[in-house]
Amino acid sequence: MAAFFANIDLTFLIVSLVKIVGFTFAAVLPLVTVCVYLERRFSAVIQDRVGPNRVGVPLTLLGFKKDVQILGIGGLFQAAADGVKFILKEDFTPKMVNTFYFWLAPCLTVVPALLTCAVLPFGSELDFSFLGLEQPVKAVIADLNVGPLYTFAIASLGVYGIVLAGWASNSKYPFLGSVRSSAQMISYELSLGLSIIPVFMVFGEMNLPKITQFQDAHGWLILPLWGDGLSVGRWILWIPMLISFVLFTIAMFAETNRLPFDLAECETELVGGYHTEYSSMKFALFFMGEYAAMIIGSGLAVTLFLGGWSIPFAPVLGLDFKEGATPLWLGLLHMGSFFAKVLGFILFFILIRWSLPRFRFDQLMKFGWLFMFEAALANVLLTAVLMIWFPVK
Amino acid sequence: MPPLLFYLFALITLGFGLNVVIARNPVTSALSLAVSFVGLAALFLSLDAYFIGTLQVLVYAGAVMVLFLFIIMLMDIKAEVLGGRANLSAMVAGVLVAAILAVQIATVSGRLSQSEATLQTAPLQLSEAAKSWEARGKQNLPTISRDLKAGNLPDAKLMGETLFSKYAFHLQMVGLLLLVGTVGVVALSKRDKEASPS
Numbered sequence: 152m153a154a155f156f157a158n159i160d161l162t163f164l165i166v167s168l169v170k171i172v173g174f175t176f177a178a179v180l181p182l183v184t185v186c187v188y189l190e191r192r193f194s195a196v197i198q199d200r201v202g203p204n205r206v207g208v209p210l211t212l213l214g215f216k217k218d219v220q221i222l223g224i225g226g227l228f229q230a231a232a233d234g235v236k237f238i239l240k241e242d243f244t245p246k247m248v249n250t251f252y253f254w255l256a257p258c259l260t261v262v263p264a265l266l267t268c269a270v271l272p273f274g275s276e277l278d279f280s281f282l283g284l285e286q287p288v289k290a291v292i293a294d295l296n297v298g299p300l301y302t303f304a305i306a307s308l309g310v311y312g313i314v315l316a317g318w319a320s321n322s323k324y325p326f327l328g329s330v331r332s333s334a335q336m337i338s339y340e341l342s343l344g345l346s347i348i349p350v351f352m353v354f355g356e357m358n359l360p361k362i363t364q365f366q367d368a369h370g371w372l373i374l375p376l377w378g379d380g381l382s383v384g385r386w387i388l389w390i391p392m393l394i395s396f397v398l399f400t401i402a403m404f405a406e407t408n409r410l411p412f413d414l415a416e417c418e419t420e421l422v423g424g425y426h427t428e429y430s431s432m433k434f435a436l437f438f439m440g441e442y443a444a445m446i447i448g449s450g451l452a453v454t455l456f457l458g459g460w461s462i463p464f465a466p467v468l469g470l471d472f473k474e475g476a477t478p479l480w481l482g483l484l485h486m487g488s489f490f491a492k493v494l495g496f497i498l499f500f501i502l503i504r505w506s507l508p509r510f511r512f513d514q515l516m517k518f519g520w521l522f523m524f525e526a527a528l529a530n531v532l533l534t535a536v537l538m539i540w541f542p543v544k
Numbered sequence: 545m546p547p548l549l550f551y552l553f554a555l556i557t558l559g560f561g562l563n564v565v566i567a568r569n570p571v572t573s574a575l576s577l578a579v580s581f582v583g584l585a586a587l588f589l590s591l592d593a594y595f596i597g598t599l600q601v602l603v604y605a606g607a608v609m610v611l612f613l614f615i616i617m618l619m620d621i622k623a624e625v626l627g628g629r630a631n632l633s634a635m636v637a638g639v640l641v642a643a644i645l646a647v648q649i650a651t652v653s654g655r656l657s658q659s660e661a662t663l664q665t666a667p668l669q670l671s672e673a674a675k676s677w678e679a680r681g682k683q684n685l686p687t688i689s690r691d692l693k694a695g696n697l698p699d700a701k702l703m704g705e706t707l708f709s710k711y712a713f714h715l716q717m718v719g720l721l722l723l724v725g726t727v728g729v730v731a732l733s734k735r736d737k738e739a740s741p742s
Contacts, residue, residue: 252571297700300598307606311578314610318571318617333614337607355687357700
């Protein structure tokens with residue numbers, strides 16, 4: 152038994168644990184609450200309302216004169232208040248449901264969404280030599296060679312949560328909602344996977360950290376403005392890459408059940424979709440799963456197309472990544488760059504949600520199977536043909 | 545991977561596989577099969593076959609089983625849940641077939657030349673493989689030899705290379721077969737417009 156424990160690399164374990172807790176629970180989950188706040192405030196701006204701008208830390212409950220506003224921005228505590236409300240509400244399980252699957256379904260929505268964080272590079276390298284670590288710590292939980300495939304594989308397990316929620320509720324509206332939603336997710340999974348094959352062809356690589364390092368040195372995939380990115384070949388390949396980006400983003404909207412594809416919770420037809428029978432924290436888990444999937448989707452889009460943690464014009468500014476010789480402040484700056492881009496992409500998600508009307512279900516299916524799928528296939532062919540003359544080294 | 549994890553995942557794979565057969569509720573059976581696939585994927589990962597392991601989850605657990613579950617959901621399954629009498633002859637036949645298969649696998653795998661080798665006695669010789677790739681000259685794919693030199697096993701790339709060079713013809717045949725299948729399904733499921741006015 153002693154030999155068994157001697158084989159375990161303790162430093163590696165602790166570093167991995169810190170990365171998992173740090174990125175998944177201290178970055179992505181708080182980002183969910185930030186998303187909720189942004190969603191409310193941004194929609195208010197679009198609709199010419201004020202939105203939540205009063206909620207602060209409720210010190211008046213304790214007898215103080217004024218509530219404290221975090222960072223001086225009113226309403227930032229709204230998301231926390233929502234969370235407390237969810238926990239305090241009655242957790243009601245209807246009598247006719249299949250209890251085991253009714254409880255399992257929310258977990259099956261949140262867990263895959265959070266598991267997909269594992270392969271996202273949220274920064275370059277962090278130099279912790281002052282803590283006694285010889286190697287710089289890679290800012291990615293698992294440096295897999297099949298990163299995006301892993302994300303898709305785990306994300307495709309999220310469908311189980313929706314299917315089971317509708318089935319176990321034993322009620323008509325949730326059932327219809329879950330049938331719709333799972334049909335939609337299965338259909339758009341195809342175009343999602345096919346849409347980024349051209350990206351892998353260009354990079355010749357499926358390892359997300361390596362893809363980001365390449366973009367850092369040679370220009371982002373859809374903004375090749377420095378380094379080798381200024382060659383003719385990269386700008387001709389830019390056309391299929393842009394198509395790929397647009398297809399990927401549309402498929403991502405459909406996969407995360409966001410408007411204009413949120414057929415699952417079409418209130419006018421389905422009451423509330425697959426989570427109609429859910430209340431309290433179980434409902435909140437569906438909510439969290441949806442937002443977490445949105446954050447991871449944004450992270451993947453940013454990593455593949457917008458350079459991940461890379462800072463714009465990094466080689467020109469001298470802020471580029473040098474393997475093994477990146478100072479700690481630059482590593483932290485890279486992390487900040489990644490989260491700033493993800494937040495920007497989330498704002499784009501929200502902007503789309505509040506500007507476009509919802510599709511009809513047959514339109515959605517037709518669009519997915521008759522346009523997205525074919526366009527993604529044609530784009531693979533186009534990239535392959537162009538790469539005969541303009542290969543990327 | 546420590547042997548402990550191997551036994552854990554083998555237990556998950558086999559246990560949930562057994563549950564597929566003995567569970568009364570078809571939804572439970574379908575989900576158990578999905579969990580069994582995930583356990584199998586973990587076993588693939590322990591053999592450094594990340595690509596296959598991921599595909600196992602992506603294709604079987606994520607797509608095929610979801611479709612199964614989808615169909616089961618649409619059917620009325622009350623009769624199955626209540627259950628009838630166990631079919632003894634079917635059970636005996638099932639156990640018999642499984643036993644024959646197990647004996648077959650044991651005999652065949654015992655005769656393979658690598659069957660005595662373990663991960664310790666037969667390590668991956670990545671640098672030698674990199675050299676042999678570079679010796680291929682024009683047929684060398686730089687992305688593969690670079691990975692091998694760096695000490696990574698580029699399993700997805702190697703598999704793609706093998707599929708599209710050595711087995712290119714077979715791959716096209718499979719593609720053609722799938723196309724025929726797709727066309728057949730569309731033709732069969734297409735509604736007769738005159739028969740059902742809607």
